[in-house]
Structures are given as structure tokens and as C-alpha cells.
Amino acid sequence: MYLSALTIENFRQFGHAGHGLKISFNEGVTALVGENDAGKTAVIDAIRYVLQTRDAEYLKLQLEDFHIDDSGSQADTITLMCTLDGLSKAELGAFAEYVTYKNKIGRLHIHWSAKRVHGFNLTRRWADISVRSGEKGEGLSLDAGVRQLLASAYLKPLRDAEREMSPGRNSRLSQVLSSFPNIDAGNDFDTATPPATTLDAETLSIAGMGDYMRHLVNKHSAIVSAEQAINNNYLAPLSLAGQPLTSRISFGEGGTEAARLKQILERLELGLLDHASGQSRGVYGLGSNNVLFMACELLLLGKEPDGLPLLLVEEPEAHLHPQRQLQLMEFLEKAAKPGDGLRPVQVILTTHSPNLSSKIPIQNLVIMHRLQAFSLAEDQTCLGADDYRFLSRFLDVTKAGLFFAKGLLVVEGDAEAILLPALARRLGKDLTKHGVSVINVGGVGLRRYSKIMQRRDPSNGEITIPTACITDMDVMPDCAAEIHELVTGPTDPKWGNISKRRWRAVRDFGSTPADQEAALEEHRKKRTESDGQCVRTFVADHWTLEYDLAFAGLAREVHAAAYLAINEEKIDQKKATKTTLLADADAAFKTIEATHSTKEAQCSSVYKMFKRASKAIAAQHLIDLIEQRFVDRTLDVATLRGVLPEYVIHAIEYATSGSAIPAVASTASAILAGVVADPGSPAPMEESKE
Numbered sequence: 001m002y003l004s005a006l007t008i009e010n011f012r013q014f015g016h017a018g019h020g021l022k023i024s025f026n027e028g029v030t031a032l033v034g035e036n037d038a039g040k041t042a043v044i045d046a047i048r049y050v051l052q053t054r055d056a057e058y059l060k061l062q063l064e065d066f067h068i069d070d071s072g073s074q075a076d077t078i079t080l081m082c083t084l085d086g087l088s089k090a091e092l093g094a095f096a097e098y099v100t101y102k103n104k105i106g107r108l109h110i111h112w113s114a115k116r117v118h119g120f121n122l123t124r125r126w127a128d129i130s131v132r133s134g135e136k137g138e139g140l141s142l143d144a145g146v147r148q149l150l151a152s153a154y155l156k157p158l159r160d161a162e163r164e165m166s167p168g169r170n171s172r173l174s175q176v177l178s179s180f181p182n183i184d185a186g187n188d189f190d191t192a193t194p195p196a197t198t199l200d201a202e203t204l205s206i207a208g209m210g211d212y213m214r215h216l217v218n219k220h221s222a223i224v225s226a227e228q229a230i231n232n233n234y235l236a237p238l239s240l241a242g243q244p245l246t247s248r249i250s251f252g253e254g255g256t257e258a259a260r261l262k263q264i265l266e267r268l269e270l271g272l273l274d275h276a277s278g279q280s281r282g283v284y285g286l287g288s289n290n291v292l293f294m295a296c297e298l299l300l301l302g303k304e305p306d307g308l309p310l311l312l313v314e315e316p317e318a319h320l321h322p323q324r325q326l327q328l329m330e331f332l333e334k335a336a337k338p339g340d341g342l343r344p345v346q347v348i349l350t351t352h353s354p355n356l357s358s359k360i361p362i363q364n365l366v367i368m369h370r371l372q373a374f375s376l377a378e379d380q381t382c383l384g385a386d387d388y389r390f391l392s393r394f395l396d397v398t399k400a401g402l403f404f405a406k407g408l409l410v411v412e413g414d415a416e417a418i419l420l421p422a423l424a425r426r427l428g429k430d431l432t433k434h435g436v437s438v439i440n441v442g443g444v445g446l447r448r449y450s451k452i453m454q455r456r457d458p459s460n461g462e463i464t465i466p467t468a469c470i471t472d473m474d475v476m477p478d479c480a481a482e483i484h485e486l487v488t489g490p491t492d493p494k495w496g497n498i499s500k501r502r503w504r505a506v507r508d509f510g511s512t513p514a515d516q517e518a519a520l521e522e523h524r525k526k527r528t529e530s531d532g533q534c535v536r537t538f539v540a541d542h543w544t545l546e547y548d549l550a551f552a553g554l555a556r557e558v559h560a561a562a563y564l565a566i567n568e569e570k571i572d573q574k575k576a577t578k579t580t581l582l583a584d585a586d587a588a589f590k591t592i593e594a595t596h597s598t599k600e601a602q603c604s605s606v607y608k609m610f611k612r613a614s615k616a617i618a619a620q621h622l623i624d625l626i627e628q629r630f631v632d633r634t635l636d637v638a639t640l641r642g643v644l645p646e647y648v649i650h651a652i653e654y655a656t657s658g659s660a661i662p663a664v665a666s667t668a669s670a671i672l673a674g675v676v677a678d679p680g681s682p683a684p685m686e687e688s689k690e
Contacts, residue, residue, distance in 0.1 A: 001108075002027045002346045003047070003310055004085035010067040010075035012042045013371055023366060023373035025348055027086065028336035031360045032350045033403040034368035035435065040350040043368070044154075044312050047348070050082045050112040050131070051308065052147055053154040054175065061114055061127055077115045081135075084108040084150075084308070094149070094306070097140055098133035110150065111137030152310035153297045157318060157350075167269045174265035176300045184261060191215060207261040214250060223249050291320070291328060298335045302342030309345045311335075317353040322397075329359040354400035362391050362452070367403055372461050382454040390448050399439050399449065406435030406658035408467040409651060410450055412443045414616035416470055416545055422623040424652045426630065426640055434656040446471055450535045462533045468655040470647070471527055473540040475520065478507045479596075480543070480604035484611075538651040545648075546610055546618070550603040553643030554622075557629075559592070560585040561622035562609035568617060 002025070009020040023043060032040045048059050067075045085107055092099055092106050099106040115128045131147065133139030142150075167173075177183055186205030189212045195201040204212060217223060227249050235245040294313070301309040316332070317325045338344045351357060357365065362383075367374045374380070378388060402408055409431070411417055417440040421431045431438065441449055446469055453463045481487045486503060487494050494501065498508055509519035528537040540548050550558040563585035570576040589606075596602045610618065629635035641649060 001084050001087050001091050001308055003051075003082055003308070003348070004107075005083040006043065006046060006050075007079075007081040007083075008043070008046050009079040011046055011078045011080060012065055012067060013037075013039055014042065015067050015069060015371075016075065021371065021373055024375055024377075025346070025366075026364050026377070027346060028344070029332055029347045029349070029360060029364050030366060031357065031364060032348070032366050032368050032373075033352075033357050035404050035406060036352075038368035039371060039373075040368050041314065043373070044314055044348070044350060046080045047082060047152065047312060048154060050080050050110050051310070052151045053312070054151045055154060061129070063116075063126075065114075066116060077113060079137075080112040081137075082110045082112075084110070090306075095146065098142065098146065100133070100135055100139070109133060109135045109139075110142065111135075111139075113137060149307045152308060152312050153301055154312045155294065155297065155314065155316070157314040167267045169266055171266055173268060173296070174262065176296055177265050177268065178262065180300060181303055181305065183265075184257070188257070189215065205257075205261075206264055207257045210260055210264045218250055291324070291331075294328070295331075298332075298345055299342075301345045302335065304343075309343055311345055311347045313347065313349040315351060315353075316349050317351060317356055322355045325353055325355040326359050329356050333360075352404060354397045354404070357403050358395055358397045358400035362388060362395060365403065367463065370464055374455065374461070374463050376452065380456055382451040382456055383448070387448045387451060390445055391452075394441075394445060399441070401437040402439050402449065402452065405437035405465060407431075407437075407655040408453070408465060409436060409438045409655045410446060410467060410469040411438060411440050412446055412471060413545075414440060415619040416440070418616060418619040419545070419623065420470075420648070420652065422626070423640075423644065423648065424656070426626065427637060427644075427649070427652060429652050429656045431652075431656065435658065436655045447530045450530065450537075454533045454535055458533055464658070465534055466654050466657050467535045468651040469535065469537040470545075470651050471537060471539055472544045473524065473527075473542055474504065474544070475509070475523065476503065476505050476543050476547075477600035477604060478505050479598065479601045480607070481505050483601060483604045484608055536654055538647040538654075541645050541647055544607070545645075546615065547603055547607045548645040548647075549622075550606045551599065552645045554626075555603055555606055556586070556589055557622055557625045558618075559589045559606045559609065560625060561618040562606070562613040563588065564621040565613040565618040566609065 005022065005024050007020065007022045008014045009016055011020075014021045021039065021043070032043060034040060045059065049061070053059070066078060069075075085105075087095070087099070087106055087108060095108055098108060100109055101107075111130075111132050111134060113130050115130075117126050117128055130137070131142050133142060184205060184207070187203050187208055189204055189208040194215060195204065195212065201209065201212060227247060230247045231245075235247060239245045294311075294316070297311060301311060316328055320328060332347050332349070335342075335345045336347055349356075363377045365376045367376065376383075378385070383391070402410075409416075409420055411420065417438050420438060424431050424436075439449060450467050450469050453465055453467045455462055476484075478490075481495075481503070482489060486501075495507070498504075506516055506520070509523065510516040524539050527539050531537050542548050542551055546558055546562075560582055564571075564578065564581055567576065567581050571578060571581070592602055592605045596605060626635065626640070
């Protein structure tokens with residue numbers, strides 16, 4: 001039995017039918033990811049209201065839990081429903097009067113509703129709560145025993161695991177242990193026949209061991225002497241005839257065996273053992289104790305013969321360093337599978353950790369965005385089976401940031417990842433302020449990552465996270481082939497072996513300018529054929545980013561940046577200064593201008609330098625050069641817009657448009673289409689404040 005679905009209406013940020021929430025869960029691990037205030041905690045709390053939890057903490061309904069719409073009107077009724085699937089024959093029998101059958105499949109629907117009672121003081125009864133079975137709440141009310149069987153284990157965020165495992169009245173550890181199978185097994189203690197050996201003592205129950213310890217303490221010579229001293233020296237002189245006063249020193253004892261067992265369990269604590277000192281306290285911090293606490297809860301859920309094996313965890317990464325987070329995820333995945341006499345445990349967690357998100361199989365993730373839940377299961381996205389296999393290998397921590405962003409820039413290399421945030425900031429579109437993540441796929445699988453954000457059936461809602469994919473055109477001007485020494489001239493036989501070379505030039509796309517233009521446009525369209533919904537691909541205007549930056553108006557700066565990257569070791573070894581190198585670069589650039597008459601040839605010569613220059617290091621130098629021009633006031637926002645490739649500007653505009661999208665919309669594509677106009681007439685950017 002596992003929780004397969006949750007429906008929410010009029011609860012906190014989720015509104016009525018159509019604007020509420022329906023979310024599906026996996027049998028194993030399901031991770032809710034997304035930006036802050038997306039509703040992850042509300043989902044967990046909704047499950048807690050419906051199913052209740054095993055801890056002693058009472059979740060009290062608050063007035064603000066009732067949804068308030070945009071007009072300021074507050075709902076009168078909250079409706080929550082949990083659907084449980086996968087019931088065994090024994091469970092179908094145990095919940096027989098509550099099960100709903102459809103197509104011969106039995107499901108358990110738990111319908112929870114709260115209705116505000118008007119005219120009552122909030123300090124008294126102000127809401128009527130009903131918990132019934134049936135898909136529409138038409139079935140029987142659930143009694144306390146049934147709800148106890150359905151209670152889940154819940155670990156709150158920023159929990160103090162050490163306190164939870166410490167001894168005390170109704171301690172969490174005592175609750176866990178009291179539910180552990182065979183916790184009351186063993187023999188009772190009989191004062192007439194006390195255990196003769198340690199082995200005999202080990203046959204006693206825990207309550208019996210407590211009785212035996214009391215018996216031994218009561219017989220201790222110091223206790224007996226103190227008891228006699230009180231009786232003989234103080235109470236005897238104060239006794240009346242026929243009414244002697246006699247004291248007895250002993251442990252406080254519960255009346256029943258269950259009460260005595262509870263007293264003992266509440267005195268126990270759970271801690272990690274320091275193997276060096278043999279001590280169990282004081283050497284481990286919150287993170288290690290958190291792991292221990294989760295292990296304890298999972299053990300209980302796995303050992304129990306009945307009930308719902310569901311663990312709810314908010315922010316399991318709390319107090320854990322990245323390596324321990326990865327270990328924890330492996331641990332949770334293992335707990336979700338049967339083995340070693342343990343039944344599988346369903347785990348539903350919320351996380352803001354890219355570490356955990358990268359470790360969880362992508363099909364087990366649910367993106368919470370703009371009051372909707374988007375499962376990344378195989379039948380929900382546009383990803384194919386091979387895409388899931390690819391992403392399971394290459395979706396690392398840095399790329400997992402895409403699950404928490406308001407917008408995405410998916411790029412193919414380090415140069416774009418370094419340059420774009422700096423350019424966006426200077427254009428008044430700071431990526432950090434707009435919540436945009438730059439995802440560097442390293443030239444591999446650009447479209448695979450973008451398809452994560454595309455829904456197979458968009459009629460059920462679309463993810464409205466604007467995803468801008470930036471890719472090279474990868475078509476060089478004809479002159480570049482000779483400049484880059486790929487051919488010796490226009491009649492070189494290599495021009496004819498298109499299938500045997502990895503590069504393409506404009507002349508490969510037709511013999512006339514008109515044919516070339518049409519073929520190049522078709523080539524560009526092929527690179528955008530995966531676009532749709534929130535995903536748009538921005539193709540380089542001509543060749544690559546570096547070439548296009550030079551062609552658009554930054555040829556001198558791109559050349560200088562490449563020159564500095566090539567000669568960076570001279571600066572580190574103090575054989576040259578940046579000032580002298582820039583002077584040399586300027587002289588070399590003037591030679592390029594004098595040698596080549598066309599803009600294409602000049603920019604091709606500049607780009608040739610990247611055969612020796614690192615694109616990433618050159619990108620860093622290019623940022624510095626642009627920044628210096630802003631300091632020198634030889635460059636401003638308007639001028640920078642004029643010397644940047646249009647596709648770069650459009651991509652930045654689109655990726656940062658997420659904050660302009662309303663929270664509730666009919667379709668994402670309709671809204672996103674209006675955020676960025678036709679590439680020929682881009683909407684103006686906000687003016688930089690610098």
C-alpha cells in the first residue's frame with residue numbers, strides 16, 4: 001500500500017477546482033523540487049492533515065489555511081484527498097468497508113474536509129472537520145483505529161534530532177520503540193524465583209528486567225540501612241499503638257506492565273558511538289544525528305507488519321555536507337526497496353539541494369512551479385527512454401540547478417556560461433536577481449536538457465519556466481576555410497568531400513546567394529525543431545559565439561581577449577604586463593585589418609586565435625575589457641546593445657522574462673510568446689542602473 005495521489009482544493013495558496021492541485025507520487029522515492037513559495041511544504045502539510053502522523057505533535061488547522069483568492073475573498077471549505085493504491089489482499093480485507101472498486105481494482109480514498117463555522121469565536125470551535133472514505137467523500141467516516149494505521153512518519157525541517165532521541169516523557173524514541181515488533185516479548189519477573197544467572201535474566205521482558213532491577217536496588221545494603229534508620233530512629237518514636245509508621249525506599253512504579261514498559265522506554269536515548277572513546281554523546285553534531293534519526297524511523301516503518309509505510313521528510317539535506325547528502329539519497333532509495341526482512345518504505349521529500357536532486361532518478365522528481373506540480377515520470381515529459389538514460393549519467397550537481405530556477409539559459413560551453421551572466425548584468429538583466437540559472441551542458445545533449453521542461457500532454461498544464469537554449473550555427477564564411485588552413489584555395493578537392501569533413505561553409509548550402517539563404521534558413525530551423533511550450537532555441541547569427549561577437553562589433557575586444565589568454569603565462573611569470581600585451585594585441589589587430597578587406601575575413605582571422613587560446617580564459621578577459629570600457633565611459637548600455645549579436649540579446653530577454661509571467665494562465669506558450677517579440681523587433685530591456 002502506498003500513497004499514489006493527493007488532491008488539494010482551497011488550501012493555502014492552492015485554490016478551488018481548476019486552480020487547485022493534483023499530484024502523483026511514486027511507490028519508492030518522490031522528491032518535490034522547485035523555488036521557494038512554490039507549495040512544497042503545503043503538500044506535505046496537506047498529507048499530514050489527511051493521514052495524521054506518528055509523532056505526538058498536533059497539527060492545528062489555522063484560519064489562514066483557507067485559501068484567499070486574488071479578490072481577497074476567503075474560501076469557506078478546504079478539501080483534501082489522499083488516494084492509496086497497491087493494497088494487498090490483507091489490506092483490502094482490513095479496510096473492506098472503506099475501499100472503492102473501479103475496474104476491479106480496489107483503492108482507498110481518504111477525503112478530508114474542513115468547513116468554517118461562521119459566528120463562532122476563534123478560541124472555540126470554528127471549523128467542522130470531516131474525514132470520510134470514497135472518491136467524493138460519500139463513504140463511511142474513518143474511525144480512530146483506521147486513521148492510526150494510516151499515520152505516516154514525519155521529519156520536519158531543521159529538526160533537532162538529538163532532542164528527538166533524548167529521554168523524556170513521550171520521547172520520539174520511546175514512541176518508535178513501543179511500536180517495534182516483539183517489544184513486550186519475554187518473561188515476567190517473579191520475586192519468589194529471581195534469575196540465578198545472567199542468561200536467566202536475559203529471558204525476562206523489558207518490563208520484567210525493570211522489576212528485577214527494582215528488586216536488586218531494594219535489596220542493596222545502603223538502601224536497606226537507610227530504610228532501617230528512618231524506620232527505627234525517626235518513625236518508630238512517632239508511631240501510635242496499633243498504627244506503626246513504616247517507610248519503604250523504591251523506584252516509582254507504574255501499575256500495569258504496559259505502564260512500566262513505557263517508563264523504561266522513556267528513559268532510553270539513542271546516540272552515535274564514538275569508536276575511539278567508546279562514548280555515545282558529545283562527539284557528533286546535528287547532521288550525523290539527523291541521519292541516525294532517519295535510520296530509526298525507516299527501521300520502524302520497514303519492520304511493522306501493517307499500516308502505511310510512508311516517511312515524509314522536509315529538507316533531508318539539513319545540517320549535512322554534500323557527500324553525506326549523496327550517501328543519504330542512496331540510503332533512502334535502498335529503504336524504498338524490500339530486503340533483509342524489511343518491507344519497502346515510500347519516501348516523499350522536499351528539497352532545495354542540487355546535490356540530492358542530481359542523485360535522485362529524474363523520473364522520481366516533481367517540479368513545483370506556479371502552484372502546479374509537474375511530474376518528470378517517463379509518461380509525462382517529452383523525454384524518451386534514451387534521454388532518461390543519458391540524463392542519469394550526465395545530470396550532475398551544477399546542472400540540477402535547473403529545477404529551482406525562474407528561468408534557464410542552456411549553453412554548450414564554458415565561454416557562454418562565463419560571458420552571459422556578465423553581459424546580462426551590464427544590460428540591466430542581472431541573472432541572479434531574475435532567478436535565472438545558466439546550465440552548461442558542455443556541448444553534449446543540449447536538447448535533452450530542454451525537453452525536461454516540455455510536457456507530453458500540455459493540455460494538463462505547461463511549465464512556465466522560460467528556457468533559452470543557445471547554440472552555434474556552425475557554418476563558417478567561405479573565406480574562413482582558407483584562413484583556418486582547412487583548404488588551400490577555392491579549387492581544393494576537399495571542398496567536394498562534404499561527407500568526409502566535420503566543418504561546413506556557406507558555399508556548401510548552394511551555388512547562388514538565394515539558394516544559400518534558403519538552405520541556411522532551413523539549417524537554422526532544424527536546430528529549433530525541438531522548440532515548443534516554454535523552450536526556445538537561439539541560434540548564432542553566423543558561426544560561433546566568438547565569431548559572432550567579433551562580427552557584431554567587438555572584434556577588437558575579442559582579439560585582445562584571445563591574445564591575453566594565449567600569453568597569460570607571461571603575466572603570471574612577470575615576463576610581460578597586461579598593458580604591454582594589450583598594446584601588442586592592438587598592433588596585431590591593425591595588421592589583421594590591413595591584411596583583410598572584408599569583415600568576414602577579419603573576424604575569421606580573429607577567431608583563428610582560438611586554436612591556441614582557451615575560450616573560457618578568453619571569456620574572462622573579454623568581460624574585464626568590457627567592464628573597463630564602462631569605467632572609461634567609452635561604452636554604455638545602448639552602445640553595448642548595438643555591438644552584441646541579436647540572438648544573445650534575445651536569449652537573455654527571454655530567460656529573464658519569468659517574473660513577468662502571471663501565476664495562473666491558460667497555457668504557458670501563449671504567455672511566453674508575448675514576452676519576447678519577433679526576433680526582428682525585440683522588446684526594449686530595462687535600463688541599467690549603473
